[in-house]
Amino acid sequence: MKNGKKYILIADDEREIRDVVGLLMRGEGYEVILAEDGEDVLGKMSPEVDLCILDVNMPRLSGIMAASELRKKYDTPIIFLTAFSGESDKVMGFSVGADDYIVKPFSNVELMMRVRAILRRHVSPAAESTEKCENRLAIGDLFLDLDTQSIIKNGDSIALTYTEFKILELLASHRKKIYSLDNIYESIWNENAVGNDAIMVHIKNIRKKLGDDSRNPAYIKTAWGRGYYID
Numbered sequence: 001m002k003n004g005k006k007y008i009l010i011a012d013d014e015r016e017i018r019d020v021v022g023l024l025m026r027g028e029g030y031e032v033i034l035a036e037d038g039e040d041v042l043g044k045m046s047p048e049v050d051l052c053i054l055d056v057n058m059p060r061l062s063g064i065m066a067a068s069e070l071r072k073k074y075d076t077p078i079i080f081l082t083a084f085s086g087e088s089d090k091v092m093g094f095s096v097g098a099d100d101y102i103v104k105p106f107s108n109v110e111l112m113m114r115v116r117a118i119l120r121r122h123v124s125p126a127a128e129s130t131e132k133c134e135n136r137l138a139i140g141d142l143f144l145d146l147d148t149q150s151i152i153k154n155g156d157s158i159a160l161t162y163t164e165f166k167i168l169e170l171l172a173s174h175r176k177k178i179y180s181l182d183n184i185y186e187s188i189w190n191e192n193a194v195g196n197d198a199i200m201v202h203i204k205n206i207r208k209k210l211g212d213d214s215r216n217p218a219y220i221k222t223a224w225g226r227g228y229y230i231d
Helices: 015-027 038-044 063-070 087-095 108-121 162-173 181-189 197-210
Strands: 007-011 031-035 049-055 078-082 100-103 136-139 142-145 150-153 156-158 221-223 227-229
Touching (some): 007 015, 007 038, 015 108, 031 038, 038 049, 038 063, 063 078, 063 087, 078 087, 087 100, 100 108, 142 162, 162 197, 181 227
Parallel strands (some): 007 031, 007 049, 049 078
Antiparallel strands (some): 136 142, 150 156, 221 227
């Protein structure tokens, strides 16, 4: 935060959408940075930005490509806006590290709820990870700090996206319970599952960040043909 406010970068090649979303965010007290396409996003991105709202289909550089480049340097939360609701589109977005995915047309209320939830749970990499906290879940040498929504392993903080953290928290909060892919999707997004690929991508990303071997996992176990669980 700078001057006590959070900064949101909004990118859409349609000026009307940029203006409407920007006006909505300013009305909630956020500082707004507007971008016209993916290249503009990369030029205006900085460590001060607390959240990116990116349209998927933009000229010169798409939102997907821009997010992929951002993830090389920043763990800033990303919400994608798109006109496409297919499972393959969501999988593509989540595979590059998106935290949420909103289909156009969307309601202002829905967008603000998602923005508030992600900003409330996002943890800066500079946040203290060794501070004692009672509200934790342990998985072997891994600790989930539910107050700060952070992951701690051997004293080091591991950056997960908001959605990745919520999946890990769901499984860790219900030890030994097997969650099907549909169960996980419906629990996290609070809507009917539209396919399994998105969850599989998230599980793969989580395991990679935790250094977990999918063939012999220490954290997220696979119940073949049934789903995932944590011992």
